[in-house]
């Protein structure tokens with residue numbers, strides 16, 4: 125994890141909205157040429173990282189949560205529950221609607237998922253270039269009667285109007301945190317990268333200075349099991365036997381703690397149950413960079 129000044133903010137933001145509201149257009153415009161990561165792989169039961177937006181003082185990771193949208197076919201209860209779990213755990217939710225249409229059944233369906241949700245929901249009224257100003261106010265009033273939105277931001281994803289205001293608003297809901305992704309990274313496996321970083325972060329938090337910051341984490345295997353569990357096998361490389369012993373701890377206690385803490389966060393990221401297997405190996409001179417390169421080149425059997 126890159127060291128940042130304490131005021132750096134980062135977090136996860138779920139984007140929801142029915143088809144055609146302009147989700148892709150918005151993301152492309154927000155990311156501009158700075159898009160670091162776009163995952164093309166369709167993932168039906170897992171949260172998909174849509175893009176990672178880097179600003180000077182923040183990093184926003186936008187997630188898609190497929191189970192929230194009005195189902196074209198009957199979604200499994202498990203998938204809906206997972207999606208709702210995601211909404212609970214992200215730092216903010218962006219709910220996209222269209223300025224040129226009144227709230228419809230698709231919008232209502234999504235808003236019903238927000239009931240009892242503590243996460244701030246920002247209403248983004250898109251396509252304001254299609255309506256006159258005086259039409260906007262009644263629409264804003266209509267939506268605010270339907271749900272207690274934390275903020276309402278009218279934008280045009282097409283022209284870019286008000287998008288910087290939207291980003292400022294979103295950043296306001298992010299906690300202080302690390303830069304999860306390097307700015308120049310381009311990969312279609314962002315999850316793999318972030319999982320190694322989460323494990324590494326737990327190692328650093330739960331060990332003393334005797335274990336240097338140069339531990340490397342590699343994902344050996346990642347598999348989506350038919351029961352919806354994502355199985356991850358990961359190796360933590362240390363430089364010396366003594367460091368390995370520290371990491372494992374008495375009776376394996378520390379490694380267990382690291383695994384538990386990392387697993388909870390990986391589950392939050394993927395929106396799925398995770399089975400995490402951690403191994404510690406000694407490899408003198410193993411540099412972190414090599415681990416990253418290896419992870420970026422990671423492939424699964426498909």
Ligand SMILES: Nc1nc2c(ncn2[C@@H]2O[C@H](COP(=O)(O)OP(=O)(O)OP(=O)(O)O)[C@@H](O)[C@H]2O)c(=O)[nH]1
Nearest residue numbers: 142143144145146147148149250251254280281282
């Ligand atoms: N006038 C106008 N058109 C927009 C705006 N944003 C998106 N559109 C148009 O709306 C249509 C749908 O936009 P998309 O970005 O594909 O919508 P989406 O929500 O990603 O759609 P799905 O992928 O089907 O969920 C496209 O024709 C866009 O050009 C906007 O701010 N103003």
